[in-house]
Amino acid sequence: MNKPIFYHAGCPVCVSAEYDIINLIGKDNVEVVHIGEDRSRIEEAEKAGIQSVPALLTPGGNVLHINFGASIADVKG
Amino acid sequence: MNKPIFYHAGCPVCVSAEYDIINLIGKDNVEVVHIGEDRSRIEEAEKAGIQSVPALLTPGGNVLHINFGASIADVKG
Numbered sequence: 554m555n556k557p558i559f560y561h562a563g564c565p566v567c568v569s570a571e572y573d574i575i576n577l578i579g580k581d582n583v584e585v586v587h588i589g590e591d592r593s594r595i596e597e598a599e600k601a602g603i604q605s606v607p608a609l610l611t612p613g614g615n616v617l618h619i620n621f622g623a624s625i626a627d628v629k630g
Numbered sequence: 631m632n633k634p635i636f637y638h639a640g641c642p643v644c645v646s647a648e649y650d651i652i653n654l655i656g657k658d659n660v661e662v663v664h665i666g667e668d669r670s671r672i673e674e675a676e677k678a679g680i681q682s683v684p685a686l687l688t689p690g691g692n693v694l695h696i697n698f699g700a701s702i703a704d705v706k707g
Contacts, residue, residue, distance in 0.1 A: 557654060573688045577634060578654050611650045619694050 556582060560598045561607040562589035566622035570607040574619070583609075588628055599625055633659060637675045638684040639666035643699035647684040651696070660686075665705055676702055 559574050561567035574583060588595045588606065598608075602616045605624045609617040636651050638644035651660060665672045665683065675685075679693045682701045686694040 569692065570694060573690070573692050573694060576690070577686075577688065609654075611654065613650070613653070615646065615650050617647060617650060617696050619696055 555612045556584045557612055558584045558586055558610045559607065560586050560588055560594075560603055560610065562623050562628045563587055564606070564622035566620050567607040570619045570622075574607075574609060588625075595625065595629060632689040633661045634689055635661045635663055635687045636684065637663050637665055637671075637680055637687065639700050639705045640664055641683070641699035643697050644684040647696045647699075651684075651686060665702075672702065672706060 557578065559571060561571055571585060575585075586594050586598070588598055598610075601610050601614070603610065603618070603625060605618055606622050606628065607619045609619060611617065634655065636648060638648055648662060652662075663671050663675070665675055675687075678687050678691070680687065680695070680702060682695055683699050683705065684696045686696060688694065
């Protein structure tokens with residue numbers, strides 16, 4: 554099974570949610586992607602249906618938008 | 631350590647998120663509370679800072695609002 558992917562952009566809301574998600578799921582059980590730094594993965598996140606960060610993409614392809622840090626449009630700048 | 635608590639109100643967004651959270655964290659590692667049915671726990675959820683459901687309250691006391699199903703005001707009716 555694929556790992557869930559946690560997309561974030563380094564914002565305070567993102568950092569807080571990352572901490573919580575890693576505590577809940579386990580560091581080895583989630584891939585963390587900083588789309589503010591790794592901009593090549595913005596398109597992949599958008600195609601998966603991610604509209605804002607932080608967000609968790611489940612192995613089944615569902616998107617869990619967690620709180621609200623920044624829109625994808627904001628990240629793209 | 632306390633378990634995280636997943637608050638929901640039976641809405642479609644809630645049911646979908648519940649499925650995902652249980653898959654990610656494990657059924658035995660999260661308490662699921664339906665505040666539409668167990669209305670005595672609405673106040674507790676509000677005090678914890680939950681503004682909408684579905685939401686996950688972490689053992690550390692942080693609230694992760696997950697997507698958006700219904701506001702607490704909607705649940706109170």
